[in-house]
Amino acid sequence: MRVDLIDKEPSGPIQAVWEGARAIAAGFALTLKHLFRKPITEEYPEFKRPLPSRTRARIVLTRDPDGGERCVACYLCSAVCPVSCISMQSAEREDGRRYAAWFRINFARCIYCGLCEEACPTSSIQLTPMFETCERDILKLVYEKEDLLVNHGGKDPDYNFYKHAGVVTAIGGKGEHAGEDQPVNVRSNMP
């Protein structure tokens, strides 16, 4: 089946020349106009556009306001990670605090979906706007805990999980956490 792509037959050769010339002139006019405008292209890497703080890129492990590692190695981020790029081993500090003995993120595999951040119960794991992580050696994209730890609280600077958790650590004993009663006296007979 033949499809008619041209809806109007040119009426004559003079008309056609005129139409062509007009089109060329209009094109050059537009080009000429933009030549004197300020460009909207940004020259990366000379210029780096400020990104919103919620941008999902390179992952960090933050610290609580007291400077302690926030990560308790609960395994929720590694469980939720759809590409299984997070692995860790939890351990216990002398004061009873649970922490990550090691923590590894394979950024070669990470898809920056942010589910780990969503799952994190202690605001430890956070995605940052820093996205320039390319490496030629893929092993350099495997980040260990020391590469991931930062010295701030990221987007949630005030939260300290161990002030609420109720387990005994150097942060507080029984009854010393937020919203806790003094430990009950089991031997009391008082009503």
Next chain:
Amino acid sequence: MPKLIIDDREIEVATGTKVIEAAAQLGISIPRFCYHPALGSVGACRVCAVKVLEGPAKGIQMSCMLEAVDGMQVSTADREAVEFRRYVIEWLMMNHPHDCPVCDEGGHCLLQDMTVSGGHGLRRFPGKKRTYPDQDLGPLVQHEMNRCIHCYRCARFYQQFCGYRDLGVLGIGNRTYFGRTAGGRLESPFSGNLSDICPTGVFTDKPSRFIGRRWDYQRTPTVCIHCSLGCHAVTSVRYRQVARQEARMSAAVNGWFLCDRGRYGFFYASRADRPRQAAIKGETAGMEEALAHARSRLEALAPAAVAVIGSPRSSTEVLALTERAARLRGWRGPAFFADVGAALKVKAAVSRLEAGLAVSLGEIDQADFILIVGADPINEAPMLALALRQAAQKGAGVWVVDPRPVSLPFEFAHIPTAPKALGAVLGRLLRKSIEPAGLDGPAARFHASLPGDPASGPELPARAAELLAASRRPIIVCGTGIVAAEWVELAADAALLLRAAQKKAGLFYVLAEANAFAAGLLTQLDSTTDRVLKAAAEGDIQALVLVENDPFATFPDRRLLEQALARIELLIVLDYLDTPASRRAHVFLPTQTLYESGGIFINQEGRVQYSAAAFAGGTPVRETGGRDHPPRVYGSGLPGAAPQPAGQLVARLAGEEIPIDIRAQREYFSEQASRLAGLPDTERLPPDGLRLALRNISAERFKSMLPPVPAAESDDIEIILTERTFGTEELSTYSACLETLEDETFAGVSRQDAEALGIRDGDRIAIRTENGAVELAARVCDNMAAGAMMIPRLRRLPWQTLGKSIRRRDIRKA
């Protein structure tokens, strides 16, 4: 048989079934915290609420307390019931701490599941949360009382089900507390079950603390090999480390629980000092190199100068392939037992367990009279003690005939009897309690041959004979540790006699090690470890092949062992443990544990059970990473994965290349090892295992030797080597967390002997032997037979130097 409707589906259940169980039969899981199939109902948590639409009491009812009756109509999804359950969860969560991320129960927590599925998210109550002080409960259980929801499961399990009193309920009202009156290690050898049974994180598993979450573990159904019962377990592996073991429900064997020896006995598999490299004269070598070296040296020797010693802790595959290798090459052995006596006992037990007579561990609670002869359940096979307790709770009389001061977590009667007299007491008891009138044929002749009460000496308690006479389902439990082979036979005949007397009698043997049954099937009576070692000491044997056996831990004569090892030219050891034997080996070949190779084990009632391989092996990441992150290297293959299944290595030592695929290997051995032919394919084994129907073993009924009158009293004191719950079973002694639970090294003496020797309880005594003196604490026992001394076979105690008896003058106060 009431018929009821649950959620518009009809079901007919047995009378007495609770609605929660009826629903479970329909596949409807009603939320529960306090209800547990093994512990029953108490209606404490109120979360199993359902709405009864038709029935004796309409409206909201607790389904665990409600018996199913005919015509009942129940809705679990009714709005009122759902609301009710939602509120229950909300108030249970009112005081629950905000610590799921650091709680080890998270991920398999019943409370977490119910909270999420019930839709509760935000705490509306503005008040403060209740807190509790915690206790140190020993090396196995971690206590965090804040998380408690007061379901009472722990106290019911610990006190009612297990019969121990040191953990229970304290305080009242809002202060109700579950713990001990003072902190300290839990006394029950079943305490590890607390972490399984607690629906939240009050009791969590201490040895596997913070290792991983349930979803990260490689979980595999396995069989416990720390005694002969073959309880079912689930093994959790993470990062190539065997991390945790839990009970696996099995109606025929262990029920819902597992003892602490079984639960925590696995640490040998992931120990840092586990040998994973082959070695020639202590120098690390490649597996192929070491194999070739061993093979060439073996081939240089005459086959008769080579002997093989295996052990009943190996899987049936290993035992069968070892036996086959020895048979093919004409090597001596394999010896699976220390001496003829031990081999005979197991052989007797294996041949006398008729299909109709044998009872499983799960059937023990149906007995109404249990006679235990020469067995110490809590120490030899702890889960048996738990089963016996369930029988005793239902009213069964339990009588123990044993020289040792047996203790059990329930009321029972003990007749302290010298080891030599065990058979006589059993015979007298049978004669007293069974009327000869109803018997005929061999049974009558056997009854007539039984001894009566002697003219002098202590009389048997009349009550035991009365109870046995009145019982309808008696069970005879017979040990094989301290009893003679004749008594093992006698126990079977006793059960047969009770059958002849119209009782539904059962027979239950306790064997020494996990796969003693299979070893008993395969062993030759002319090759036992003592004979092999004697031949080696005399120079008739030049090479010894030890297949997963450490004679330093198992063989009772250390002097003979040393003589034999000094004389031989070549010692080849195949093992997965770092033992004195493996350190002295000329050629050491590392083998795989049960968790890596899998294997068939046959328990003491002849139940064939398959324990699946839990992981592929290799050094745990914890070790390769030096407790930090795993090494940053590329590569395929596992570090430390040189160990191979012992059966395969033995076959290759014998010059055979056998198929490496485990299934092909199994087919291969079941073809070859004739006595095990007909073993079903492991894929077709039912979940509870399969009782072995032995075809070519025939035993003669009622032919057991008559108990001779005990010999005239000699002045010597007989040594009774005895098992302890912790510290004597070889593999579990490699668990660091069980070390502190081990008994002190002691010598149990009867009060009579103690007075004669001038020893008081707690005194240090020195026992002089040919090989030097052994110093121990004396434990004076009231319920112990005189003329015997009880010595625990603890690995750290040199019991091998003591011999079979000691003269009284060799015992002195230290």
